[in-house]
Amino acid sequence: MAVYERTWRRYDGPLTRLDLRFLVITRYALREAFSSRLFTAFYALCALPTLAGVFLVYLSHNSGLLSRLGATQEVLSALTMTYLGVYMFIYQAVPAFFVAVVVSPTLIAADVSDNGLPLYLCRPIDRRDYVLGKVGVLALLLSPVTWVGGLLVYALQALMEGHGWWLDNLRIPLAYLVGHAAWITAVSLLSLAISAWARFKPAARSGLVGIFLISSGMSAALKLSIHSPWIDLVSPIKVISTIVAHLFGASAPGGIPAWAAWLSLGAVTGFSLLLIHFKLRAHEVVR
Amino acid sequence: MSGATDRIVFHDVSKFYGEVLGVKRVSLEIPPGLTGLVGPNGSGKSTLMHLTSGLLRPSRGEVSVLGISPSRPEQLFPLVGYCTQYDTFPAGATGLGFLTMALALHGRDRADAREQAWKVIEQVGMTDAARRRIAGYSKGMRQRIKLAHALAHSPQVLILDEPLNGLDPMARSEMIALMRHLAEAGRHVIVSSHILDELNQASDQVIMIHGGSVLAEGEIPKVRGEITRHPIQVLIRCDKVHALAARIFALEHVVEAKMLAEGEGLLVRTKDADGFLTSLNRMVLEAGIVVETVAPADDTVNAVYEYLIGGDGGGS
Numbered sequence: 001m002a003v004y005e006r007t008w009r010r011y012d013g014p015l016t017r018l019d020l021r022f023l024v025i026t027r028y029a030l031r032e033a034f035s036s037r038l039f040t041a042f043y044a045l046c047a048l049p050t051l052a053g054v055f056l057v058y059l060s061h062n063s064g065l066l067s068r069l070g071a072t073q074e075v076l077s078a079l080t081m082t083y084l085g086v087y088m089f090i091y092q093a094v095p096a097f098f099v100a101v102v103v104s105p106t107l108i109a110a111d112v113s114d115n116g117l118p119l120y121l122c123r124p125i126d127r128r129d130y131v132l133g134k135v136g137v138l139a140l141l142l143s144p145v146t147w148v149g150g151l152l153v154y155a156l157q158a159l160m161e162g163h164g165w166w167l168d169n170l171r172i173p174l175a176y177l178v179g180h181a182a183w184i185t186a187v188s189l190l191s192l193a194i195s196a197w198a199r200f201k202p203a204a205r206s207g208l209v210g211i212f213l214i215s216s217g218m219s220a221a222l223k224l225s226i227h228s229p230w231i232d233l234v235s236p237i238k239v240i241s242t243i244v245a246h247l248f249g250a251s252a253p254g255g256i257p258a259w260a261a262w263l264s265l266g267a268v269t270g271f272s273l274l275l276i277h278f279k280l281r282a283h284e285v286v287r
Numbered sequence: 288m289s290g291a292t293d294r295i296v297f298h299d300v301s302k303f304y305g306e307v308l309g310v311k312r313v314s315l316e317i318p319p320g321l322t323g324l325v326g327p328n329g330s331g332k333s334t335l336m337h338l339t340s341g342l343l344r345p346s347r348g349e350v351s352v353l354g355i356s357p358s359r360p361e362q363l364f365p366l367v368g369y370c371t372q373y374d375t376f377p378a379g380a381t382g383l384g385f386l387t388m389a390l391a392l393h394g395r396d397r398a399d400a401r402e403q404a405w406k407v408i409e410q411v412g413m414t415d416a417a418r419r420r421i422a423g424y425s426k427g428m429r430q431r432i433k434l435a436h437a438l439a440h441s442p443q444v445l446i447l448d449e450p451l452n453g454l455d456p457m458a459r460s461e462m463i464a465l466m467r468h469l470a471e472a473g474r475h476v477i478v479s480s481h482i483l484d485e486l487n488q489a490s491d492q493v494i495m496i497h498g499g500s501v502l503a504e505g506e507i508p509k510v511r512g513e514i515t516r517h518p519i520q521v522l523i524r525c526d527k528v529h530a531l532a533a534r535i536f537a538l539e540h541v542v543e544a545k546m547l548a549e550g551e552g553l554l555v556r557t558k559d560a561d562g563f564l565t566s567l568n569r570m571v572l573e574a575g576i577v578v579e580t581v582a583p584a585d586d587t588v589n590a591v592y593e594y595l596i597g598g599d600g601g602g603s
Contacts, residue, residue, distance in 0.1 A: 007472045010365075010441050011403070015394030018361055024391040032379045106378065114375035118342055119436070122369035123392040124361045282342035 021125050025133025030140060033103050043141070046099060049091035050149030056080045057153060061160040084153055084172060085248050092149060093183050093240065096142045097212070103141060104191035105204035107134045112279065113199040121282045131192070131276055138188035146184065150176030175247035182262075183240070186269045193275035212236050229255025233264045240265075292354040294318055295339055295444065295475060300348035302334050309334035311499040313348070317477065320491035321470035324479040325592055331499040332479040333372065336446050339477065340369045352444060353475075365393060368437035372448035372479075374429055376421045382408065382432045383417040386439050393440045403439060411435045412461070426453035434462065444475040451482050463489045487588035495595050502595045511586035512560065517594045518542045519560040520584035523567070524552035527576045534570045538563065554584060 034040055059065060060076035111117050120130050154173050158166035191208055198204035219235035232238035232255060239261045245251060246258035295317040302309035310331040324332050337343040338350050341357025341364075355362050376385060383404055390400035408417045411431040416424065421432060430453055437445055447466070451459050459482070467489050470476045480486045486493075493510065495503040503510045511519070525531060528546060532553055535544050540559040547554060557563040564581070571578055585591075 008441060008474070010443070011393075011395070013399065014396070016391075016396065018394070021392055021394060024388060027391075028377065028380075028384070028388050032377070035379055110375070110378055115371070115373040116375035116377070118340075118369065118371045118373070119375065119377070119389075120392070121342060121360070122340055122364060122367070122371075123389060124364040124394070125392055126360050282337065 018124065021123075022129040022133040022136060025120065025125075025130065026136035026140065029107055029134065029137045033106065033137065033141065039102060042102065043099060043145070046092075046095040046145040047149065049088050049095070050145065050153060052091075053080075053084055053088050053149070053153035054156060056083055057157045057160060080157065084150075084157060086244060086250055088150060088153065089176065089179060089244050089248070090241075092146045093180070093244075096146050096180075096183065097187055099141055099145065100138055100187045100191040101205050101208045103138060104188070104208070105195040105198070105201035107137055107195065108192050109195045109199050109201050109204050112196050117280065118282050127277075127280050127282075131280065134192055135185075135188045138191070139184055142184045142188070143180075147176045147180035150180065171247075171249060175244075179244060179247045182243070182265055186265050186272070189269055189272035189276065193272040193279070196276060196279040230260070232256045233260060236268075291316070291351070295353070295477075296349075296351045297335075297338070298349045298351075300338060300345045300350055302338060302343060303346045308499045309343075310338070310496070310501075313501050315494065315501060315504060317475060317494075318492075319470070319473050319475050321466055321476045321478065321489055323486040323490035323493040323588060324477060324496065325483065325486065325493055325588060325596075326479075326496035327596060330497045330596075332496055333448055334499075335494075335496065336369075336448050336477065336479060339444075340367055340446050342369070364442075365440065366442055367444045367446065368440065368442035370433045370437035370445070370447040370450055372452070374426075376429070376432075379420060379422075381418050381420050382413055382424070382428075382435075385421060385432065386435055389436050389439050395440075407435045407439045410438065411465070427455060427458050430454055430462075431458070434465075438469075442474070445469060445477065447476065447478045449479055449481070451480050451485065459485060483589045483592055484587075490588065493588055493591070495592065497596045503591065507588055507591060508583065508586040511583070511591050511594075514591065514594050515558070517585075518556040518558050519563075519586075520590075521555045521557065521560065521563065522552065522580065522582050522584040523555065523578065524580040525571075525576050525578040527574060528553060530574050531570065531576055534574065535567075538566055552580070 056076070057080055060073060060080045063073065066073055066076060111120070117130070121127065151173050154166075154169075154176065158169075190211075191204075194207045194211070195204040198207050216235045216237050219231050219238065222231045222234065232242070238256065242256055242258055242261035243265065246261070295315070297313045297315040300313045301311050313335065324335065326332050334343065338345055339352060339357065341360060344358065350357050352363060353366055355366065357363050377388070380388070383401070386404035386407060387397070387400045390403055391397065395403065405417070408414055411434055413428065413431050413435065416428055421429060424432065430450060434447065434450055437447065445466075450466075451462060454462060463485055466476050466478060470491065478486065478490070487507065490507065492504065492506050494501060495510070503513070523531070524547075528550060532544055532546065535541055535553065535555055538557070540562055541555060541557050543556040545554045546552075555563065560583075567581065570576070
């Protein structure tokens with residue numbers, strides 16, 4: 001057999017840490033996401049709820065402007081607190097969901113439908129790193145328009161108020177951090193799971209929006225015949241509202257307890273992970 | 288199980304996709320060099336490649352690549368380069384970007400990954416198109432960039448699934464020369480291909496697979512020698528063709544002797560190649576025949592494929 005002595009040498013220089021290699025996938029996918037001007041414009045619009053918060057904080061502390069507008073500081077301060085305390089969270093969470101709807105299918109659907117996974121999985125990374133890399137894209141995209149924005153407005157308000165306001169209202173940043181972290185995790189994994197199964201971008205996007213609309217509609221319809229508060233568990237809107245109310249210490253809008261809403265969100269996250277686990281294989285097997 | 292550090296070892300490996308058989312009780316030892324993986328569509332070639340690359344796990348048995356289990360991607364993939372048969376790339380990627388990302392996944396820093404990506408791009412002759420999007424590449428260019436992707440991190444084992452598909456003759460020849468060069472440098476190069484003639488020129492050994500079972504493995508002439516149910520063909524170019532033919536017909540183990548169209552030689556089919564060659568020496572000396580060439584005519588991948596897999600669809 002014609003085999004000659006080894007005349008090549010493998011690379012033996014420094015390597016980046018194995019546990020951080022998933023960030024390579026994140027970096028390249030992020031660059032691809034922003035290659036669309038339409039998406040970049042939409043993403044910029046997602047910062048509007050945060051900007052509205054910044055504006056309210058500014059307004060409520062600008063007595064000159066307030067007097068010109070004929071508004072009192074008490075009214076504006078109460079409005080700012082209500083906005084910062086619940087509404088901004090919701091106004092951030094909804095566009096964040098749509099960012100995930102737009103981006104997720106581009107991250108994963110093509111890899112699955114075109115047998116592209118071996119391109120990634122024949123590298124020193126595994127499926128967990130691949131999923132982590134893709135979730136990382138969503139986490140990096142959704143964070144600035146959700147919890148980072150929330151903390152920014154909170155910090156601005158604390159700076160303006162002074163006198164230990166930040167300590168008295170510590171619940172607000174915690175709510176933004178915990179609530180949005182849970183929301184980003186659930187939405188990211190669900191959108192990746194649907195994208196992996198739907199395989200085609202339009203189908204994945206329709207599926208994601210459909211899940212929210214259909215489950216909310218189904219919950220409303222069921223409530224007409226079955227008079228049980230537990231039906232709200234099927235409605236993502238009710239679940240999120242309950243969680244937000246729980247986090248900010250407000251009264252829950254629906255009849256379900258907070259723990260059940262958290263459990264429901266956890267179940268969606270767990271189910272999404274299962275879907276991803278079963279669908280993301282290095283090779284599709286046609287039986 | 289053998290933990291050979293210079294071989295790819297399959298020990299009683301089976302792979303089932305539910306009730307569908309992928310490969311069945313495969314035991315192999317693949318040494319360095321260029322190994323051709325040959326078999327019809329659906330025979331289990333890709334399954335065997337995926338098992339080697341750790342992209343599939345065996346249902347039964349064990350696989351070891353240079354002493355490493357394919358279930359350890361962090362240890363295996365620095366040593367293995369895999370070129371998939373699928374024509375798929377990350378959306379919007381350029382050739383250079385694609386290779387740089389692959390190298391970054393191997394842990395190279397940005398500058399080093401880019402430098403190495405350029406080197407391998409030059410190696411596969413894609414310098415001019417490196418900054419263009421892969422989506423705009425021709426089939427041949429995409430094949431080259433896939434090969435570059437497999438080669439980028441200088442792996443010791445290269446697994447190339449149908450790398451010659453879509454390439455024009457010139458590009459195929461260059462690709463084979465490159466594979467040959469890599470094999471001669473001491474690497475394992477495992478190639479599946481339907482282009483048997485070209486595989487025949489390049490391969491050190493073949494693995495023939497059909498219906499999930501390995502029908503034959505080893506160097507092509509040896510494999511051919513073991514197929515006793517098909518007489519071996521020997522081509523003889525000489526003068527005094529008629530005189531030689533008359534003598535050859537008298538030999539018991541000769542099944543058939545055909546005169547070549549130009550009348551410059553014979554094509555002989557015999558059940559005993561060694562016996563025939565010994566007799567031929569004697570006959571040539573006795574009759575004073577001038578022999579120009581004596582060469583086996585069917586110890587090619589094509590012929591072995593035809594005998595083992597073609598015809599009856601895979602024999603014993």
